[in-house]
Amino acid sequence: MASVLKARPRKAEDIENLACEVIKSFQPDALIQLKKFDVEEFFEFELKNHTGIEPDTYNFPDEIDGCTDFEEKKCYISLNLMEYGECEVTRRRLRATQAHEIGHCFLHVADARRNQKFQQKFVNDKQSSLRMYNPDDLKAYENPEWQAWRFASALLMPEHCFKRAVECNWTKKKIKYAFDVNPSFIEVRLKELKISARLKNG
Numbered sequence: 427m428a429s430v431l432k433a434r435p436r437k438a439e440d441i442e443n444l445a446c447e448v449i450k451s452f453q454p455d456a457l458i459q460l461k462k463f464d465v466e467e468f469f470e471f472e473l474k475n476h477t478g479i480e481p482d483t484y485n486f487p488d489e490i491d492g493c494t495d496f497e498e499k500k501c502y503i504s505l506n507l508m509e510y511g512e513c514e515v516t517r518r519r520l521r522a523t524q525a526h527e528i529g530h531c532f533l534h535v536a537d538a539r540r541n542q543k544f545q546q547k548f549v550n551d552k553q554s555s556l557r558m559y560n561p562d563d564l565k566a567y568e569n570p571e572w573q574a575w576r577f578a579s580a581l582l583m584p585e586h587c588f589k590r591a592v593e594c595n596w597t598k599k600k601i602k603y604a605f606d607v608n609p610s611f612i613e614v615r616l617k618e619l620k621i622s623a624r625l626k627n628g
């Protein structure tokens with residue numbers, strides 16, 4: 427198992443704020459209304475302007491969803507995800523993957539430029555999601571994968587919007603459609619924000 431190198435430590439709050447800044451610059455109404463962030467559009471048309479990293483696609487094997495390569499200055503998304511067809515679960519996984527890779531571009535591009543020893547390539551495979559919660563590994567706030575996933579949650583479900591949905595007793599299904607995310611991502615968000623309320627499914 428490849429080791430994850432430490433990133434500059436980041437507090438959850440700082441990552442949340444950074445994601446809000448990105449939303450504000452591109453789609454400010456997504457910070458006011460409970461609606462989906464157009465991550466597909468941002469990824470394709472805005473990412474390079476903001477970070478210098480060019481979006482692209484790649485024919486990865488099944489277990490890899492995306493990869494950000496700072497040496498090549500490219501951010502690749504798996505063709506398997508892009509060609510989601512009728513599958514809504516895959517389409518929403520594509521959104522989460524794009525949000526995660528955008529996180530790497532905003533959080534880690536400066537670190538990678540400053541320090542050549544810093545990890546230059548982040549592969550989003552099943553291993554990296556396991557590593558993200560491996561307690562033997564790194565403290566969460568120094569783990570670049572944890573940082574990029576936290577950014578992804580905040581980009582697709584801004585904290586105050588998500589909390590408002592929970593306070594209004596929205597069901598999991600309603601939240602899923604409003605923010606256009608998979609239910610597993612909603613569960614992660616509840617834990618991240620330490621919300622103990624149980625959402626109704628229907």
Ligand SMILES: [Zn+2]
Binds near residue numbers: 526530548550570574
């Ligand atoms: Zn990653």
